[in-house]
Amino acid sequence: MIDSDWSTEDGGSARTLxxxxxxxxxxxxxxxxxxxxxxxQVLRIGAGPQNEVRLSDRRVSGLxxxxxxxxxxxxxxxxxxxxxxxLNGIRVADAxxxxxxxxxxxxxxxxxxxLPDTQALPLHPEPRFGNLLGxxxxxxxxxxxxxxxAPSDATVLITGESGTGxxxxxxxxxxxxxxxxxxxxxxxxxxxxxxxxxxxxxxHERGAFTGADRAAAGxxxxxxGGTLFLDEIGELPLEQQPKLLRACESxxxxxxxxxxxxxxxxRIIAATNRDLAREVNRGWFREDLFxxxxxxxxHVPPLRDRGGDVALLARHxxxxxxxxxxxxxxxxxxxxxxxxxxxxxxxxxxxxERLAIVPGQAFDPGDPPTADLLRLAxxxxxxxxxxxxxxxxxxxxxxxxIEKLLQRHGGxxxxxxxxxxLDRVSIYKLMNRLGLRR
Numbered sequence: 001m002i003d004s005d006w007s008t009e010d011g012g013s014a015r016t017l018x019x020x021x022x023x024x025x026x027x028x029x030x031x032x033x034x035x036x037x038x039x040x041q042v043l044r045i046g047a048g049p050q051n052e053v054r055l056s057d058r059r060v061s062g063l064x065x066x067x068x069x070x071x072x073x074x075x076x077x078x079x080x081x082x083x084x085x086x087l088n089g090i091r092v093a094d095a096x097x098x099x100x101x102x103x104x105x106x107x108x109x110x111x112x113x114x115l116p117d118t119q120a121l122p123l124h125p126e127p128r129f130g131n132l133l134g135x136x137x138x139x140x141x142x143x144x145x146x147x148x149x150a151p152s153d154a155t156v157l158i159t160g161e162s163g164t165g166x167x168x169x170x171x172x173x174x175x176x177x178x179x180x181x182x183x184x185x186x187x188x189x190x191x192x193x194x195x196x197x198x199x200x201x202x203x204h205e206r207g208a209f210t211g212a213d214r215a216a217a218g219x220x221x222x223x224x225g226g227t228l229f230l231d232e233i234g235e236l237p238l239e240q241q242p243k244l245l246r247a248c249e250s251x252x253x254x255x256x257x258x259x260x261x262x263x264x265x266x267r268i269i270a271a272t273n274r275d276l277a278r279e280v281n282r283g284w285f286r287e288d289l290f291x292x293x294x295x296x297x298x299h300v301p302p303l304r305d306r307g308g309d310v311a312l313l314a315r316h317x318x319x320x321x322x323x324x325x326x327x328x329x330x331x332x333x334x335x336x337x338x339x340x341x342x343x344x345x346x347x348x349x350x351x352x353e354r355l356a357i358v359p360g361q362a363f364d365p366g367d368p369p370t371a372d373l374l375r376l377a378x379x380x381x382x383x384x385x386x387x388x389x390x391x392x393x394x395x396x397x398x399x400x401x402i403e404k405l406l407q408r409h410g411g412x413x414x415x416x417x418x419x420x421x422l423d424r425v426s427i428y429k430l431m432n433r434l435g436l437r438r
Contacts, residue, residue: 015123015125016121017123017137018118018121019039019069019118019120020039020114020115020117021037021038021039021118022038022039022067022074022115023035023036024036024053024110024111025111026108026110027102027110027111028107028108029057029107029108030056030107031056031057036052038053039118039119041068041069041141042067042068042069043067043068044063044066044277045066045110046061046062046063046065047061048063048287048291049291050291050294051064055105055106055108057105057107057108058106059082059105059106059107060081060083060105060108061079061081061083061281062287063081063277063280064079064105064106065078065079065081065103066079066277067097067112073097074112075094076092076095076096076103077093078093079275079277080278080281081105082281083105086102086103086104086105089102099113100113121141122144123137123140124141125140127139127312129143129147130171130172130175130176131423132165132169132172133312133313134312134313135309136301136305136306136308136309137307138305138307139301139309142169142298142300142301145298146173146298149296150172150173151178153177154267154295155248155267155268155294155296156173156269156270156298157233157271157272157293157295157296158170158269158270158299159271159272159297159299159300160271160273160299160301161300162273162343162344162346163303163343163344163346164300164301164302164345165345166271167186167231167271167425167429168423168425169271169298169300170227170229170271171423171425174227174229174267177227179225179267182223182225182226183223183224183225183226184223184226184227184424184428185219185226185228185428186229186428186429187219187228187229188231189230189232189233189234189235189236190231190235191232194240197236197240198243199216200218200219201218201220201243201244201253202218202220202256203216203217203218203253203255203256204216204218204256204257204258205255205258206257207257208255208256208257208258209256209257212257215255217255220247220253220262220264221262221264223266224265227267227269229269229271230244230269231425232271232272232273233270233272233293234272234273234276234285238284238285241286241289242286245288248289248292248293249292251264251266252264270293276294277290302341302344303344304340304341310336310337310339310341310348311333311336311337314333317348317349317356318355318356321352332355336351336352395433395434399434399436402427402436403436413427413428
């Protein structure tokens with residue numbers, strides 16, 4: 001969590017984030033005598049190449065532990081490493097580290113000391129980046145990171161809880177890059193059966209399998225010259241991960257049934273709500289694929305850590321719904337501010353839509369929408385399982401709604417997104433799920 005007290009102000013607006021520096025000194029083990037003095041929100045310890053504190057101890061996991069600087073202190077978390085992490089000789093999973101404490105990893109002992117000085121990290125000057133909105137210090141730190149990363153072709157791993165807006169981050173990175181005029185192709189890894197993974201990503205030649213009556217390009221080819229966004233990458237089955245790793249490293253694919261390699265000029269962005277470092281240590285995600293995807297890493301903060309952004313977002317959603325925010329009862333806005341929002345921005349948007357539909361109702365985030373709001377004229381088949389029947393109705397509505405908008409806007413995805421209030425990535429995902437083409 002980024003503490004707003006760490007920010008420095010200029011003209012009433014925070015312009016930098018002052019992060020305390022920390023000192024790590026190896027006092028025992030193969031790297032004895034090594035010292036690091038670092039300033040970052042999260043400092044990682046392990047044997048892998050992307051750790052800030054990189055150790056050569058063979059008993060240390062590639063992604064072993066991390067220290068997060070929070071407003072309550074320095075929080076040490078073991079990432080389910082093979083040999084565990086100790087704090088002053090006691091094995092811990094999650095603990096706050098006092099100054100002068102000794103952290104144990106493998107055969108290595110590290111003395112940890114917060115230093116009195118700080119390092120200033122820039123904040124984005126505006127409360128917006130692409131379609132992302134947020135005036136909090138946490139979000140403007142994220143925007144500054146995105147502005148720095150976007151112009152490069154570095155592969156990016158986006159992490160964050162469900163509903164925080166990882167899809168919007170991917171879209172913003174694409175739109176701010178030199179590839180903005182190229183395609184943004186979205187692949188939802190959680191929605192692809194393992195047997196269809198290669199076909200979805202790499203395509204196939206005619207006759208490659210039963211029913212393949214014509215050749216089809218995969219997502220890598222379709223994204224040539226643009227960006228390939230791999231959403232929910234943590235859901236990718238382990239047996240499919242080596243195939244993705246090869247494609248990421250070589251930027252070449254071979255269609256199913258094909259004999260030649262096809263070069264694809266793509267930038268890869270991946271997103272997950274899982275803790276992939278822990279997934280690696282559990283053996284559920286390949287370490288080499290993690291490092292290939294996490295060349296640059298950005299974390300989207302949960303809404304509870306975005307002080308002051310709830311009211312800003314609520315007004316924004318109301319304006320998109322063409323609802324005058326001044327008509328919203330003051331107590332409703334106060335209740336929105338007080339709610340923890342476990343579903344993050346997605347949950348907030350749904351709650352605001354309910355308030356806009358029935359502006360006089362009292363806000364209770366635990367209540368479902370009333371039956372009057374959701375009454376639908378549908379045929380009900382009592383032989384069908386409830387979940388399947390409900391999904392059939394939702395799919396039918398989504399398909400008709402998106403089809404009509406695509407027709408109205410001549411297949412222009414940006415225009416469809418603007419009309420619906422959804423981001424382009426969500427539109428692409430809907431179209432893929434419903435089998436719609438532009």
